[in-house]
Amino acid sequence: MPSVKPLRVSGETQAESSVATITERPWNVVVWDDPVTPMTVVVVIFRKVFGYPNNKATQLMLTVHHEGRAIVWSGPLERAQGYCVKLQVAGLLSTIEKDS
């Protein structure tokens, strides 16, 4: 979930004031396809790392398989890095990227 920081612009009257909203774009954890990793292994890893139920883990695995990559989690940078590391430790090809 993106975090939202409202900023009130100083020097404006109440009527003229506007609330600008800066939305910090989340970071995506991406898993990339490879030609050798068994599908069941990917599902087990998604269940273990994220605690996803079997059907969600399977859906994400199929997205990786058919589209070459899948965004498996989005959120703040530190947590994205942490999940990416856990996926790499489990032997998956994973990176992070800022949401576009």
Add this chain to the structure above:
Amino acid sequence: MAGRLFVRRRDGRIEVRLNDDARAIAREAFGHVLAAEIDPAHEWHASLNGPIDPSHDVDDPLATFNRQHEVTSNVELAVATLNEEFLNDAEAWAWLCTLQIALRATITAKGLLTKDRLEGADETTLEYITTLQTFLFSLADAM
């Protein structure tokens, strides 16, 4: 048809049904992962140190330290339980992670990252890959 190599027992443990030859293959794979983690010259080293954020030249040092620590912990646990008849969940997870790292490091080191290139690999490499996949498939099925 070969029987299952890893079987979940009713008491929750996972039985390891690998024969001596299969355990020797697992031992070799674990040994390579352990060596690659500490030896920059090892052909698997690059695979174990892939980018976390490819848009930056250098990754967060804490993240890379955590990765190294967790990989080492897993492979050490896998090596320590190599001859066990039964694995608990933490040990099985360590085996799965280490075998999967070995599998991916093999194709990365040999440049077999597409199906076309994989199909052109030599017979010995393909046999090794298939063996690791068989281990992983059975272990994941039991987890």
